[in-house]
Amino acid sequence: KAGVTQTPRYLIKTRGQQVTLSCSPISGHRSVSWYQQTPGQGLQFLFEYFSETQRNKGNFPGRFSGRQFSNSRSEMNVSTLELGDSALYLCASSLGGINTEAFFGQGTRLTVV
Protein backbone atom coordinates (compact mmCIF):
# COMPACT_ATOMS: atom_id res chain seq x y z
CA LYS A 1 0.00 0.00 0.00
CA ALA A 2 1.53 3.28 -1.10
CA GLY A 3 2.16 5.95 1.51
CA VAL A 4 1.51 9.66 1.36
CA THR A 5 3.22 11.29 -1.59
CA GLN A 6 4.15 14.94 -1.68
CA THR A 7 5.55 16.73 -4.69
CA PRO A 8 7.85 18.39 -5.26
CA ARG A 9 10.34 17.57 -2.48
CA TYR A 10 12.25 20.81 -2.86
CA LEU A 11 11.32 24.18 -4.28
CA ILE A 12 13.04 27.54 -4.51
CA LYS A 13 10.90 30.56 -5.28
CA THR A 14 11.36 34.31 -5.35
CA ARG A 15 9.49 36.75 -3.14
CA GLY A 16 6.19 37.74 -4.69
CA GLN A 17 5.77 34.55 -6.70
CA GLN A 18 3.17 31.94 -6.01
CA VAL A 19 3.59 28.21 -5.46
CA THR A 20 1.42 25.09 -5.59
CA LEU A 21 2.24 21.98 -3.61
CA SER A 22 0.62 18.60 -4.11
CA CYS A 23 -0.30 15.76 -1.77
CA SER A 24 -1.62 12.33 -2.71
CA PRO A 25 -3.06 10.57 0.37
CA ILE A 26 -3.11 6.88 1.16
CA SER A 27 -5.68 5.05 -0.92
CA GLY A 28 -9.06 5.14 0.82
CA HIS A 29 -8.19 8.10 3.02
CA ARG A 30 -10.53 11.05 2.56
CA SER A 31 -8.92 13.55 4.89
CA VAL A 32 -5.84 15.58 4.02
CA SER A 33 -4.37 18.10 6.45
CA TRP A 34 -1.57 20.56 5.76
CA TYR A 35 1.04 21.80 8.21
CA GLN A 36 3.83 24.33 8.11
CA GLN A 37 6.95 23.42 10.05
CA THR A 38 9.60 25.98 10.96
CA PRO A 39 12.33 25.72 13.60
CA GLY A 40 10.86 28.47 15.72
CA GLN A 41 7.14 27.66 15.43
CA GLY A 42 7.04 23.88 15.26
CA LEU A 43 4.19 22.22 13.39
CA GLN A 44 1.43 24.71 12.67
CA PHE A 45 -1.91 23.57 11.28
CA LEU A 46 -2.91 25.21 8.00
CA PHE A 47 -6.16 23.49 6.99
CA GLU A 48 -7.90 20.17 6.59
CA TYR A 49 -9.92 18.93 3.65
CA PHE A 50 -12.40 16.07 3.83
CA SER A 51 -14.36 14.87 0.83
CA GLU A 52 -13.45 18.00 -1.16
CA THR A 53 -14.62 20.38 1.60
CA GLN A 54 -12.48 22.44 3.93
CA ARG A 55 -13.35 21.13 7.37
CA ASN A 56 -10.87 22.98 9.57
CA LYS A 57 -8.75 26.05 9.14
CA GLY A 58 -5.76 27.35 11.07
CA ASN A 59 -4.68 30.91 11.68
CA PHE A 60 -2.87 31.67 8.47
CA PRO A 61 -3.43 34.62 6.12
CA GLY A 62 -5.58 34.30 3.05
CA ARG A 63 -2.47 33.93 0.88
CA PHE A 64 -2.55 30.29 1.94
CA SER A 65 -5.29 28.31 0.28
CA GLY A 66 -6.01 24.75 -0.63
CA ARG A 67 -8.36 22.42 -2.36
CA GLN A 68 -9.13 18.75 -2.61
CA PHE A 69 -10.13 16.81 -5.67
CA SER A 70 -12.63 13.98 -6.03
CA ASN A 71 -9.81 11.41 -5.85
CA SER A 72 -8.79 12.94 -2.46
CA ARG A 73 -5.58 14.41 -3.81
CA SER A 74 -5.00 17.85 -2.38
CA GLU A 75 -3.11 20.95 -3.37
CA MET A 76 -2.13 23.95 -1.37
CA ASN A 77 -1.27 27.28 -2.87
CA VAL A 78 0.67 30.18 -1.43
CA SER A 79 0.43 33.47 -3.27
CA THR A 80 2.66 36.51 -3.01
CA LEU A 81 5.41 34.60 -1.29
CA GLU A 82 7.30 36.17 1.59
CA LEU A 83 10.69 35.22 3.01
CA GLY A 84 8.94 34.00 6.15
CA ASP A 85 7.06 31.39 4.14
CA SER A 86 10.26 29.37 3.88
CA ALA A 87 9.45 26.14 5.68
CA LEU A 88 8.85 22.43 5.41
CA TYR A 89 5.25 21.89 4.32
CA LEU A 90 3.79 18.59 5.41
CA CYS A 91 0.57 16.89 4.56
CA ALA A 92 -1.11 14.21 6.62
CA SER A 93 -3.57 11.63 5.39
CA SER A 94 -6.24 9.93 7.49
CA LEU A 95 -9.62 8.24 7.27
CA GLY A 96 -11.06 11.39 8.79
CA GLY A 97 -12.64 10.35 12.10
CA ILE A 98 -11.52 11.73 15.43
CA ASN A 99 -10.23 8.34 16.58
CA THR A 100 -8.00 7.73 13.60
CA GLU A 101 -4.32 7.72 12.86
CA ALA A 102 -2.68 10.28 10.61
CA PHE A 103 0.22 9.51 8.29
CA PHE A 104 2.58 12.10 6.93
CA GLY A 105 4.32 12.53 3.63
CA GLN A 106 8.00 13.40 3.39
CA GLY A 107 7.20 17.07 2.98
CA THR A 108 8.04 19.82 0.54
CA ARG A 109 10.94 22.06 1.51
CA LEU A 110 10.10 25.55 0.25
CA THR A 111 12.79 28.20 0.20
CA VAL A 112 11.82 31.77 -0.64
CA VAL A 113 14.67 34.03 -1.72
Place this chain on the structure above:
Amino acid sequence: GQQLNQNPQSMFIQEGEDVSMNCTSSSIFNTWLWYKQDPGEGPVLLIALYKAGELTSNGRLTAQFGITRKDSFLNISASIPSDVGIYFCAGRAYNQGGKLIFGQGTELSVKP
Protein backbone atom coordinates in the same frame (compact mmCIF):
# COMPACT_ATOMS: atom_id res chain seq x y z
CA GLY B 1 -2.45 28.31 17.14
CA GLN B 2 -2.86 26.05 20.15
CA GLN B 3 -0.03 23.70 20.92
CA LEU B 4 0.38 20.99 23.47
CA ASN B 5 2.98 21.47 26.19
CA GLN B 6 5.66 18.85 25.62
CA ASN B 7 8.55 18.17 27.98
CA PRO B 8 11.45 18.02 28.03
CA GLN B 9 12.42 20.05 24.98
CA SER B 10 15.70 18.16 24.65
CA MET B 11 17.44 15.19 26.20
CA PHE B 12 21.03 13.99 26.07
CA ILE B 13 21.36 10.42 27.23
CA GLN B 14 23.76 7.51 27.18
CA GLU B 15 23.04 4.49 25.03
CA GLY B 16 21.17 1.90 27.05
CA GLU B 17 19.34 4.40 29.24
CA ASP B 18 15.57 4.71 29.41
CA VAL B 19 13.82 7.86 28.23
CA SER B 20 10.58 9.47 29.34
CA MET B 21 8.73 12.40 27.85
CA ASN B 22 5.26 13.80 28.31
CA CYS B 23 2.65 16.03 26.81
CA THR B 24 0.06 18.03 28.70
CA SER B 25 -2.93 20.15 27.87
CA SER B 26 -5.39 22.35 29.75
CA SER B 27 -8.29 20.67 27.96
CA ILE B 28 -9.20 17.07 27.29
CA PHE B 29 -8.22 15.18 24.18
CA ASN B 30 -9.89 12.20 22.54
CA THR B 31 -6.89 10.80 20.68
CA TRP B 32 -3.16 10.94 21.33
CA LEU B 33 -0.56 10.13 18.71
CA TRP B 34 3.22 9.95 19.05
CA TYR B 35 5.57 10.59 16.14
CA LYS B 36 9.31 10.53 15.45
CA GLN B 37 10.85 12.84 12.90
CA ASP B 38 14.29 12.60 11.33
CA PRO B 39 15.90 15.72 9.80
CA GLY B 40 14.30 16.75 6.52
CA GLU B 41 11.69 13.99 6.66
CA GLY B 42 8.05 13.81 7.60
CA PRO B 43 6.98 12.57 11.05
CA VAL B 44 6.53 8.81 11.32
CA LEU B 45 3.70 7.48 13.48
CA LEU B 46 4.94 5.42 16.44
CA ILE B 47 1.91 4.82 18.64
CA ALA B 48 -1.78 5.76 18.63
CA LEU B 49 -3.93 5.94 21.79
CA TYR B 50 -7.71 6.21 21.88
CA LYS B 51 -8.93 5.53 25.43
CA ALA B 52 -8.15 7.14 28.78
CA GLY B 53 -5.74 4.94 30.71
CA GLU B 54 -4.73 2.99 27.61
CA LEU B 55 -1.17 1.67 27.64
CA THR B 56 0.27 0.62 24.28
CA SER B 57 3.68 -0.72 23.31
CA ASN B 58 5.58 -0.79 20.05
CA GLY B 59 8.84 -2.65 20.58
CA ARG B 60 10.92 -0.68 23.07
CA LEU B 61 8.39 2.15 23.03
CA THR B 62 5.48 2.41 25.44
CA ALA B 63 2.92 5.20 25.52
CA GLN B 64 0.02 5.93 27.81
CA PHE B 65 -3.17 7.96 27.46
CA GLY B 66 -3.47 9.86 30.75
CA ILE B 67 -6.47 9.05 32.92
CA THR B 68 -7.49 12.72 33.04
CA ARG B 69 -7.46 12.78 29.19
CA LYS B 70 -5.25 15.88 29.46
CA ASP B 71 -1.88 14.22 29.14
CA SER B 72 0.10 11.45 27.52
CA PHE B 73 3.49 9.84 28.13
CA LEU B 74 6.07 8.13 25.97
CA ASN B 75 8.82 5.90 27.30
CA ILE B 76 11.71 4.43 25.36
CA SER B 77 13.59 1.62 27.03
CA ALA B 78 17.24 0.72 26.47
CA SER B 79 17.91 3.54 24.00
CA ILE B 80 20.09 2.96 20.96
CA PRO B 81 21.78 5.45 18.61
CA SER B 82 19.04 5.17 15.97
CA ASP B 83 16.54 6.54 18.51
CA VAL B 84 18.04 9.96 17.82
CA GLY B 85 15.50 12.39 16.43
CA ILE B 86 12.64 14.65 17.41
CA TYR B 87 9.62 13.10 19.07
CA PHE B 88 6.26 14.82 18.81
CA CYS B 89 3.04 14.25 20.63
CA ALA B 90 -0.19 15.15 18.87
CA GLY B 91 -3.80 15.14 19.94
CA ARG B 92 -7.31 15.41 18.55
CA ALA B 93 -10.24 16.84 20.46
CA TYR B 94 -13.89 17.25 19.55
CA ASN B 95 -13.85 20.82 20.81
CA GLN B 96 -10.97 21.61 18.44
CA GLY B 97 -12.84 20.34 15.41
CA GLY B 98 -10.84 17.14 15.38
CA LYS B 99 -7.74 18.70 13.87
CA LEU B 100 -4.40 17.31 14.95
CA ILE B 101 -2.59 19.63 17.35
CA PHE B 102 1.12 19.15 18.06
CA GLY B 103 3.51 19.57 20.93
CA GLN B 104 6.74 21.48 20.43
CA GLY B 105 8.79 18.29 20.22
CA THR B 106 11.48 16.58 22.30
CA GLU B 107 14.89 16.39 20.65
CA LEU B 108 16.64 13.21 21.71
CA SER B 109 20.40 12.74 21.46
CA VAL B 110 21.94 9.36 22.31
CA LYS B 111 25.63 9.05 23.09
CA PRO B 112 27.10 5.66 22.13
